[in-house]
Amino acid sequence: MDIKLSEQQKTDQASFREFVGNEVIPNANRYDREARLPDDIIAKMASRGYLGAVLPEEYGGRGMDFLTYGLLNEELGRGCASVRGFMMMQNMVALTLLKWGSQEQKERWLGKIASGETIAAFALTEPEFGSDAMHIETTFEEADDSAFIVKGHKKWITLGQIADLFLVFGKRRGKLSAVLVEKGSPGFTQTPMEGVLGVRASMLAELHFDNCSVPQDNIVGKVGFGFVPVGITALNLGRYSIAWGCVGIGQACLDACVNHVSTRKQFGDLLKNHQLIQAMIADMTVNLKAGRLLCYQAGQMQEEGDQNAIMEIMVAKYFTSKMAFNIANDAVQIHGAIGCSSDHPVQRHLRDAKIMEIIEGTSQIHQIKIADYAYREYAD
Amino acid sequence: MNNSKEKIQTFLSRYIRNQEVKDDTDIFGGGLVNSLFAMQLITFLEKEFSITIENEDLKLDNFRTINAMVKLIGSKV
Incomplete structure (x- = not known):
């Protein structure tokens, strides 16, 4: 596998790194303490095309290939998991609409998401159903020929406090489906959640749909195709983003450690010369390199349309989230x-890393799927 | 057409073991596959046959059997 970056990818990587160094790292602890991302960092990401990174230019996107998008996630992840998560969420919803949305939905929303005019969110998890997504209880009942009535309750929804547009998952006649719900729709309320362990500036919310009426044209994909392929398309990109973001967390921690042990003395010698410190630095370095290689491989396979890319992304996300923690x-x-x-x-990175082992599929769900993959790939 | 059937058959054989999948076997009806498989199937069809599966193609009957998939591919090339 050739994993050499092109000159353009190296240029983009340097640009991402500069942005994170100048705009994200100096403010990340404040975002964490205030549990909020200010408008200016969102606007700056939008102006650089990050919010529509994977969208084609005709929809206001930047048309990044998957490797370049991965590099963007690594750099943002190195600075702040909440900032990276914001960018990820816009691209998850945008890519899903690009692939499975109607022409009208694409024309109406993609440009606005890319520009930051519309903030998008992904609403799958419910109070009683997280990993067991097939049993969510939100329903879409047909009111008449033109509208659905959404009933249900979502929880732990990233950007739920501020989003304008939600990709909501529920059941229509028992079949998992997805619809777009706009902020301000009758019967729809967003309730902020506070006090989470990590990724604190994710502005989580609970969403209540109390006989919320949405146009039938807001269905994304078709009734019964809400999880596959609509939801999986979003989750696949989310897992890829998280995997690279975890590489960023790991790199940030390793950089901090190398700097710290090279300047701090204990027992009359620099920490870097103590063998127990060297053991930890060595393990960090090896695991970080391994995680980054998994991400490169997964990105290249996704770019090539390889049918196993979805599994290699799960492998990468599983490994790197544990690695980052x-x-x-x-x-x-x-x-x-x-x-x-x-x-x-580093304390923020530790709290953020723990969240990465839970979101977009827990480590345990990943283990089950990866074992299935192994049984298939390595069977005689 | 036969070439397409063979390619799909080969792909399916990696996921569905210990059971023969005929041209008209309902792969979704028998609980033979899971959700990740369905996504991999879409990716396989798109890459192998240089087609794009779109919103309007999302009907289970388009993917239920090898014959149905060959028909879908034929409608796009």
Whole structure:
């Protein structure tokens, strides 16, 4: 597998890195403390085309290939998981509409999502159903020839506090389906959630649909095709984004550790010269390199339309989310009390990394699917 | 057409083991496959036959059997 970046990809990577260094890292701890992303960082991402990164130019997007999009996620993830998550969510909904939306839906929404005029969100999880998505209880009842009545309750919805457009999953006559619900629709309310462990600036909300009427034209894909292919298209991109974002978390923690152990002395010697520190730095380095390679491979397969890309993305997400948590955990350990301070990013990275093992499919769901994949791929 | 059937058959044989999949076997009706398979099937058809599966193609009857998939491919090339 050739994983050399093109000159354009290297240029883009440098540009992403500069943006994150100048605009994200200096503010990330504040975003975390305030549990909110300010409008200016959203506008700056929009102006650089990040919110429509995977959309073609005809819809106001930047037309990034999957590897370049991965590099963007690594860099944003290195700075702030909440900022990366915002960007990811816009691209998840946008790509899903691009692939499975009606022409009218594409023309109405894609340009607005790419420009940041419309903030999009993905609403699948419910209070009683997370991993067990097939049993969600939200329903779409047919009111007349032109409208659905949405009834249900969603929870833990990223950007739910501020989003203008929601890709909502529910059942129509028992079949999983997806519809677009706009903010302000009659019977629809957004209730902010506070006090989460990590990715605190995700502006989570609960969504209540109390006989909420939406036009039948808002169905995305077809009735009965809500999870496959509509939901899976979004989740696949989400997992890919998270996998790369975890590489970014790992890199941020390793960078911080290398800097810290190279300047701090204990017992009359720099920490970097203590063998137990070297063991942790070595493991961080090896696992980070392995995780990045998995992401490169998955990205290349996705770009080529390989049928196994969806599984390799799950492999990458499973590995890198565990990797990021372990690296961040060691990073806090190496920094000691300093790393426990809210002024230091490694404690934020640790809390954020834990969330990565849960969202867009828990590690345990990934293990089940990866085992199935192994039984198929390695069977005689 | 036969070439298309063979390619689809080969693809399906990696997912559905210990059971013969005939040209008219209902692969979704018998609980033979899961949701990730369905997504991989779409990806396979798009790449292998250089077609694009679109919103209007989302009917289970288009993917239920090898014969149905060959017909869908034929309608797009």
